[in-house]
Amino acid sequence: QYQDLQNMWVNQREQLKNNAFSLCPLQNAEHEEAIKDAEQRGSSAVRDGQRKLQELENALQQARDNLAQILHDYQELLNVKLALDIEIAMYRSLLEEEETRKGSMSEKGGVGASSEPGGVSYGSGGSICGEGGSSGGGGSKYGSSGSAGQGGSSYGSGG
Known part of the structure; x- marks a missing residue:
């Protein structure tokens, strides 16, 4: 009876190994696919x-x-x-x-002040030396309403 149990145990162990070996390729294939x-x-x-x-x-x-x-x-x-x-x-x-x-x-x-064509006049009213000797109204160097003759330039400060 002991011998039968031992044989049965060996047979089951062999079956288990065979099953494990047969499962390994399947698991390997799954792992390889996942990889x-x-x-x-x-x-x-x-x-x-x-x-x-x-x-x-x-x-x-x-x-x-x-x-x-x-x-x-x-x-x-x-x-x-x-x-x-x-x-x-x-x-x-x-x-x-x-x-x-x-x-x-x-x-x-x-x-x-110049009134010739192309001449330039400064300040208000066109005079260079306005009241008090300044150069026009507004306290600006070029006046606030500088007007120019024909072809001249006008530099007004706007204030």
């Missing part, structure tokens, strides 16, 4: 991540290019502004010289 699926999902996620990274890098490069263009345009505008500031300073200097020249002619008994 393949996970690898596919992982590679898909990597591709998506790389695509998004490329899109972001492209957007960043486009933003850098736009910034470079804006800076270039800004520099051009600054150059134009500088040229205009220089031109304004030159005309201002010419106007001050003309004002000084006409003022000295007026003191010597010469002609006062």
Whole structure:
């Protein structure tokens, strides 16, 4: 009886091993399938991540290019502004010289404000030396209502 139990136990152990060996390939196949699926999902996620990274890098490069263009345009505008500031300073200097020249002619008994075509007059009413020796109303160097003859310039301050 002990021998029968021992034989039965050996037989069951052999069956268990056989069953285990027969289950292993099935489990291995399932595990391999799960591994393949996970690898596919992982590679898909990597591709998506790389695509998004490329899109972001492209957007960043486009933003850098736009910034470079804006800076270039800004520099051009600054150059134009500088040229205009220089031109304004030159005309201002010419106007001050003309004002000084006409003022000295007026003191010597010469002609006062210019009424010739192309002439420039300052201040209100067109006189260079208005009340109290100032150059027109409003306390501005070029007056507040500067008028110009034909082809002349007008520099009013508006206040």
